[in-house]
Amino acid sequence: MIKKGMYRIIIIGCIALSFCSCNKQETESNVSSNKASVQSIYKNKLKVEYSKSFEIEYLDSSKIVRVFTPDDNRNLIFQYLLLPKGAITPDGYDDFQIIHTPVNSVITLSTLYIGFLEKLNLLNKLVAVDNFKYINSPIVRQQIKEGKVTEVGPTTKVNIEKVIELNPDILFTYGNGNPKLDGQLKLIQTGIKVASSTSHFENTPLARAEWIKFIAVFFDKEKEANKVFNKLVNNYNKLVNLTKGVKDKPTVFTQAIYGGIWFTPGGKSYVATQLKDAGADYLWKDDSTTGSLHLTYEQVYEKAYNADIWIHVHLWDKLSDALENDSRNSKFEAYKTKNIFNYNASLNEFGGNEYFETGVINTDVVLADLIKIFHPDLLPNHKFKYYKKLLDE
Amino acid sequence: MPKSKRTKYIVILLGILLCVSFIFDIFLGSVHIPPSEILNILVGNPSSKTSWTTIVTEFRIPKAITALLAGSALSVCGLLMQTFFRNPLAGPFVLGITSGASLGVAIVILTAGAVGIDIILLNKLTGKIGTTVAAGAGAGVVLLLIAIVARKITSNVTLLILGLMLGHLIGAFESILKFFSTAESLQGYVFWGLGNFGGVVWNDLFVMIPLIVTGLILSFLISKQLNAMLLGDNYATNMGVNIKLVRLLIIIGGGILGGVITAFCGPIAFLGIAVPHLTRNLLNESDHKILIPAVCIVGGLLALICDIISQLPGNDQTLPINAVTSLIGAPVVIWIIISQRNLKASFT
Numbered sequence: 001m002i003k004k005g006m007y008r009i010i011i012i013g014c015i016a017l018s019f020c021s022c023n024k025q026e027t028e029s030n031v032s033s034n035k036a037s038v039q040s041i042y043k044n045k046l047k048v049e050y051s052k053s054f055e056i057e058y059l060d061s062s063k064i065v066r067v068f069t070p071d072d073n074r075n076l077i078f079q080y081l082l083l084p085k086g087a088i089t090p091d092g093y094d095d096f097q098i099i100h101t102p103v104n105s106v107i108t109l110s111t112l113y114i115g116f117l118e119k120l121n122l123l124n125k126l127v128a129v130d131n132f133k134y135i136n137s138p139i140v141r142q143q144i145k146e147g148k149v150t151e152v153g154p155t156t157k158v159n160i161e162k163v164i165e166l167n168p169d170i171l172f173t174y175g176n177g178n179p180k181l182d183g184q185l186k187l188i189q190t191g192i193k194v195a196s197s198t199s200h201f202e203n204t205p206l207a208r209a210e211w212i213k214f215i216a217v218f219f220d221k222e223k224e225a226n227k228v229f230n231k232l233v234n235n236y237n238k239l240v241n242l243t244k245g246v247k248d249k250p251t252v253f254t255q256a257i258y259g260g261i262w263f264t265p266g267g268k269s270y271v272a273t274q275l276k277d278a279g280a281d282y283l284w285k286d287d288s289t290t291g292s293l294h295l296t297y298e299q300v301y302e303k304a305y306n307a308d309i310w311i312h313v314h315l316w317d318k319l320s321d322a323l324e325n326d327s328r329n330s331k332f333e334a335y336k337t338k339n340i341f342n343y344n345a346s347l348n349e350f351g352g353n354e355y356f357e358t359g360v361i362n363t364d365v366v367l368a369d370l371i372k373i374f375h376p377d378l379l380p381n382h383k384f385k386y387y388k389k390l391l392d393e
Numbered sequence: 394m395p396k397s398k399r400t401k402y403i404v405i406l407l408g409i410l411l412c413v414s415f416i417f418d419i420f421l422g423s424v425h426i427p428p429s430e431i432l433n434i435l436v437g438n439p440s441s442k443t444s445w446t447t448i449v450t451e452f453r454i455p456k457a458i459t460a461l462l463a464g465s466a467l468s469v470c471g472l473l474m475q476t477f478f479r480n481p482l483a484g485p486f487v488l489g490i491t492s493g494a495s496l497g498v499a500i501v502i503l504t505a506g507a508v509g510i511d512i513i514l515l516n517k518l519t520g521k522i523g524t525t526v527a528a529g530a531g532a533g534v535v536l537l538l539i540a541i542v543a544r545k546i547t548s549n550v551t552l553l554i555l556g557l558m559l560g561h562l563i564g565a566f567e568s569i570l571k572f573f574s575t576a577e578s579l580q581g582y583v584f585w586g587l588g589n590f591g592g593v594v595w596n597d598l599f600v601m602i603p604l605i606v607t608g609l610i611l612s613f614l615i616s617k618q619l620n621a622m623l624l625g626d627n628y629a630t631n632m633g634v635n636i637k638l639v640r641l642l643i644i645i646g647g648g649i650l651g652g653v654i655t656a657f658c659g660p661i662a663f664l665g666i667a668v669p670h671l672t673r674n675l676l677n678e679s680d681h682k683i684l685i686p687a688v689c690i691v692g693g694l695l696a697l698i699c700d701i702i703s704q705l706p707g708n709d710q711t712l713p714i715n716a717v718t719s720l721i722g723a724p725v726v727i728w729i730i731i732s733q734r735n736l737k738a739s740f741t
Contacts, residue, residue, distance in 0.1 A: 131575070154575070157572075257592075258581075258584065259580075259581065259583075259584020259585060259587065259589065260584065260587070260589035260591050260592055260713070261584070294710065294711075295423075295709075296422075296423040296591065296704075296711050297452060297591060298422055298423055298424045298448045298452045298453070299423045299424055299709070301424075301444060301447065301448060301452070302424040302444050302445075302448060305443075305444045305447065306444070324521070324522060325521070326521065326592070326594065327594050327596060328447075328451050328452070328594060331447050331451065
């Protein structure tokens, strides 16, 4: 008898569930029919053209933002329903983080966002960052001094109580595409709205920079984001055209040994793309990964001992740092010819690197720096902003 | 076959295996170099690619020597500790020396990150020189501490427990440091903890070799006293052994062997415990005059084999050396505990 009763309950439950899902479908179709008939309240719209990891959809009086895993599967990780302030949440959006725009207070857990916010003139909305030491922006440094911006720790060890107390409209962080491992789930469960990017997995610099649209949409700053991004694309493509004709492409390799492992960007990473755009011959260009390769010293040496130029060398400041890292670095031709360049020309007093803060949204300037390294004659008047040549001293 | 003759053959065989694996370690690596070219390089002829000469002379040979040294030193250190404490589970870590080295590195890498020393200085500290000095200093301080305590405390069991507790205490400090450190510095510490034979260059070897050889000779010189100690302190005293002096020599010898390797290669797991057992089982021998050289050979052999495996020949990837030593070492210890039911007998 008990068993029979159980079955009944299960069957009824199933029927109820199927009704629910029908309802959901109905609301969705309602929404799309409304979309056609009613004029959208959003005059300026953003179109995502370069990144495959997020999309923005404009409905009549709401926006939907979706973030996907950075791999080919494009699994949905986060979805947001953005509503104007005061609007009532429609049914059928249980799986969405509901956010009322424009947001007015924001926590960032990556310096990357500082660069984006600065370009959009939104730094005054900032209430907390992950670590003061990384901040270069004079505006934010001033805000820190005035006590307007506090510190909450990195994504994995964020001080949740402090975040709850600050109660930001949104918290910007980054992840590898697994919210559970990336530590964002815990924040979401406490009611904090978390916007997470996977921009570091993008294969092109422009796709990375396009995440400015992802930020802007929460602030209703569509117009500004379009302006900034279109200008960037324009500048970037002009520079790429400069190097299109070059025949003599110097060979280049990156990074250095660290704890027995030599990390180097994969052949489909944004670094590889940018090196190609700058007219260089990246030695791992034929590799097919977007992330990092883990190599041994001898693997790198075998391929790169004769390479012309060596870049992105940890925090090396002068040539002798190469030997301090490993005395065998002197065997590289690029060391012998003193052709080592690093992206640490602009550091704050703690060593926080501006490259990581504004280098993404100023990727045209980064490209210009790189072109100056590989083909100095193409940009004779350009002055390095992020890069510098390591000297003897 | 008489036992001594059998032992001799086994030791000779192990010696040959050691030479073979040393050669293999040089021939196999993540870059494919034809064996004929390597032979050319080894006899001093130029190879067809200059990069190959550098790879063999600057990377593979120092790495193989380091593996050999580390395996021998840690295994002899483990043997000394097992005899000293008459405890089969003793190893280089029991005196807290490796923990001391870890703490040294943790303090340097992690506090630097936590208290806000600037990132450039942090880079220097997490560099090779920084960690080597820190680990050496940490191991030295703990060694000194244990040596002082050992003068006052005569019970080896008490000393064993003290060493272990010191290790736990240091572990607690490490956890606190880890908790408050930044992601970058934590990464540096984790990498150091994975162990690495490949970071040692010729200049490091010129420091390591004399120290390790001194430690090994010291250990060999006290093998008669070690034999006596196996039978108990009272027995040893009756045989005319100066227990106090021998204890100090064991602590210093073991400390140098364990400390130097940990400073240059990071903490290498399991070799120190597993190899003495493996050697005793192979030779069925407890005389330290034979055991110490034999442990040297087996330790070096096992470390070289682990290094070859960690390179995953024919594959682009490599494994951290500690993953391999643990994968091989842990089953060895388990096998010994199960197969040798009267394990305690060989220590009392």
